[in-house]
Amino acid sequence: MERVLLVARNVFRSVLHGRLVYLWLAGIVLMFLQAVPTVFFNFGNEAIQTVMRKRAITGGLNTWSTLCIALAIFLGAMAVRTEINRKTIVNVFARPLHRWEFLVGKWLGIQCFALLSLIVGLTVSFGLSRYLGAQFESKVLVLALTHTAVAILLYSGLAIAISTLLSPGVAGALTILVVFLPGLVTILVENSDSTYHAVGVALNYVVPSGYTSHYAETIPAPLPPNAFGRRGFGRGNSGVGPGGDIPPVPQASSEPKIDYGAETRVLLKNAGYGAIFFALGCLVFLRCELRLS
Amino acid sequence: MIARQLEYIVAEAVIEIDGLTKTYRTGWRRRPVFAVKNLSLKVAAGSIVAFVGPNGAGKTTTISTLLGFLKPDAGSVRLFGTGAGTSALRRIGYQPEIFHTYPFYKATEVLQYYGRLSGLASSALSQAIPSVLDRMGLADAANRKVVTFSKGMNQRLGLAQALLHDPELLILDEPTSGLDPEGRRLVLDIIRDEKARGRTIFLSSHILSDVERTCDEVFMIRQGEIVFAEHLSAFAGQTQQWEIEVEAWNPAVKDQLEPLSFTVWLELGDKATLLCSSEVKRELLHKLTELPVEIGTVQRHRGATLEDTYMKFVGRG
Numbered sequence: 001m002e003r004v005l006l007v008a009r010n011v012f013r014s015v016l017h018g019r020l021v022y023l024w025l026a027g028i029v030l031m032f033l034q035a036v037p038t039v040f041f042n043f044g045n046e047a048i049q050t051v052m053r054k055r056a057i058t059g060g061l062n063t064w065s066t067l068c069i070a071l072a073i074f075l076g077a078m079a080v081r082t083e084i085n086r087k088t089i090v091n092v093f094a095r096p097l098h099r100w101e102f103l104v105g106k107w108l109g110i111q112c113f114a115l116l117s118l119i120v121g122l123t124v125s126f127g128l129s130r131y132l133g134a135q136f137e138s139k140v141l142v143l144a145l146t147h148t149a150v151a152i153l154l155y156s157g158l159a160i161a162i163s164t165l166l167s168p169g170v171a172g173a174l175t176i177l178v179v180f181l182p183g184l185v186t187i188l189v190e191n192s193d194s195t196y197h198a199v200g201v202a203l204n205y206v207v208p209s210g211y212t213s214h215y216a217e218t219i220p221a222p223l224p225p226n227a228f229g230r231r232g233f234g235r236g237n238s239g240v241g242p243g244g245d246i247p248p249v250p251q252a253s254s255e256p257k258i259d260y261g262a263e264t265r266v267l268l269k270n271a272g273y274g275a276i277f278f279a280l281g282c283l284v285f286l287r288c289e290l291r292l293s
Numbered sequence: 294m295i296a297r298q299l300e301y302i303v304a305e306a307v308i309e310i311d312g313l314t315k316t317y318r319t320g321w322r323r324r325p326v327f328a329v330k331n332l333s334l335k336v337a338a339g340s341i342v343a344f345v346g347p348n349g350a351g352k353t354t355t356i357s358t359l360l361g362f363l364k365p366d367a368g369s370v371r372l373f374g375t376g377a378g379t380s381a382l383r384r385i386g387y388q389p390e391i392f393h394t395y396p397f398y399k400a401t402e403v404l405q406y407y408g409r410l411s412g413l414a415s416s417a418l419s420q421a422i423p424s425v426l427d428r429m430g431l432a433d434a435a436n437r438k439v440v441t442f443s444k445g446m447n448q449r450l451g452l453a454q455a456l457l458h459d460p461e462l463l464i465l466d467e468p469t470s471g472l473d474p475e476g477r478r479l480v481l482d483i484i485r486d487e488k489a490r491g492r493t494i495f496l497s498s499h500i501l502s503d504v505e506r507t508c509d510e511v512f513m514i515r516q517g518e519i520v521f522a523e524h525l526s527a528f529a530g531q532t533q534q535w536e537i538e539v540e541a542w543n544p545a546v547k548d549q550l551e552p553l554s555f556t557v558w559l560e561l562g563d564k565a566t567l568l569c570s571s572e573v574k575r576e577l578l579h580k581l582t583e584l585p586v587e588i589g590t591v592q593r594h595r596g597a598t599l600e601d602t603y604m605k606f607v608g609r610g
Binding site for chain 1 (some may be wrong): 317357360361362363364379380382383385387389391392393394395396397398406407409410411412454
């Protein structure tokens with residue numbers, strides 16, 4: 001276990017040396033920029049302004065978590081091949097270190113960094129929420145963060161597994177393809193053509209459920225029924241709809257409807273897929289040769 | 294073109310390679326190219342063995358197979374009597390030809406990382422690191438980032454990490470390449486010190502003078518095959534044979550000397566150099582004085598140097 005932690009720590013140092021931390025700064029700036037209009041501009045309607053502020057926070061957190069997943073994919077795709085190309089792997093494998101230990105260390109290091117990045121984003125979001133007077137729904141927030149953490153685990157594991165065989169570019173591209181595959185699988189499964197349907201069903205077994213973002217629900221921000229006045233949005237609303245009146249916008253209830261049982265199953269399934277992909281990567285890496293010249 | 298395989302009478306062979314064959318596939322047609330072909334050798338415990346050959350001869354492929362980076366297509370590789378696995382790697386120190394490491398580490402941190410991967414405890418490392426850095430002449434650079442190191446310093450750091458866990462077998466790939474004369478001497482002294490401590494050393498090198506100065510045995514490899522293997526004591530030493538220079542040499546003189554056992558080693562115009570044993574020398578000289586020839590220098594014959602042998606078996610000549 002000590003060797004795994006050593007490799008993980010080395011990954012961490014390597015990421016810091018790669019100045020990826022500057023991404024944090026860029027992300028924080030983006031989050032603030034997203035919140036600036038809601039803080040400094042007056043929409044003339046306090047109810048809408050409150051909703052916009054809340055959505056700025058959750059939107060920022062959503063963007064940040066997506067960046068964390070992208071970072072995990074990027075680091076995973078680079079993990080093994082970069083060491084081989086730079087030949088730094090020679091001095092590591094000339095020591096009594098199992099190849100699986102090396103991969104687990106890499107995986108752990110990448111996850112730690114991605115999760116730390118998530119914590120940084122969360123901290124900034126908490127600060128913003130305090131400043132803007134919004135409050136997170138803790139249960140939904142935990143679910144959303146767990147989804148992100150599992151996605152980091154799944155996609156970094158997959159990227160590492162592919163990078164044991166292929167170049168970082170191909171590993172990253174294939175992993176991103178898998179990120180978007182669940183949508184395609186749904187389309188294929190629902191297709192009336194039997195061939196497409198069969199392909200969809202087959203893919204359904206191979207492709208993980210994918211990442212679901214719940215950040216929008218972490219701060220419930222429904223538009224109040226009279227947010228735009230009785231006659232709707234705009235001055236007088238004269239040109240909208242027959243007779244000028246529009247029906248009130250259907251509002252989400254303040255209590256987000258989330259099936260936690262189903263979400264837990266999805267999370268477990270994704271984590272399982274991540275573990276399987278990673279184990280397959282380890283098996284491939286155990287058998288492959290290290291050709292360095 | 295195998296000259297001959299050395300037969301060792303050894304109590305323990307640290308490295309045993311038997312019939313190792315390794316091919317790579319290249320090009321669109323994936324044509325097989327032999328990197329190593331039916332290579333066999335044994336390295337006895339406590340000896341310094343050199344693996345000599347031109348670039349692309351298969352030295353690094355052999356070393357990579359020893360370390361388990363590559364798998365043999367045929368034949369076997371055994372270290373300390375077992376296969377190349379983590380148990381064997383515990384007992385090996387390896388210095389690559391170019392020491393590539395992480396640029397964000399300081400020299401001490403590099404050694405800490407590799408030392409701990411080798412299974413050394415922090416307390417042991419805190420003693421071993423200053424000692425090995427001092428031995429390599431890198432004590433002043435202990436807290437410098439390795440990215441600022443010169444090529445020679447980097448090479449010495451590479452040897453430091455190989456020695457750190459006090460391994461029984463050192464595999465050194467071109468240990469003196471890129472070093473200045475002072476650094477080269479330091480490394481050769483360290484190699485000799487390690488031998489004196491009973492360590493086994495397997496090194497590949499292009500620098501034949503280094504091999505002559507440090508090694509016990511040499512294996513010459515060409516196009517993946519061992520073409521020559523010999524103890525270094527056989528080289529460049531004075532043999533039991535004698536050289537006799539003769540002027541006014543001609544076939545008639547040769548015919549008259551025919552009953553005696555000698556060989557014409559060199560013949561240039563009317564000059565010849567004869568080779569004979571100590572027993573025949575006196576009789577041959579006596580006979581020559583009776584013939585119409587001039588006798589020139591008479592001296593002990595020096596055997597072929599390592600370089601001569603290299604050029605004969607490995608070089609293009």
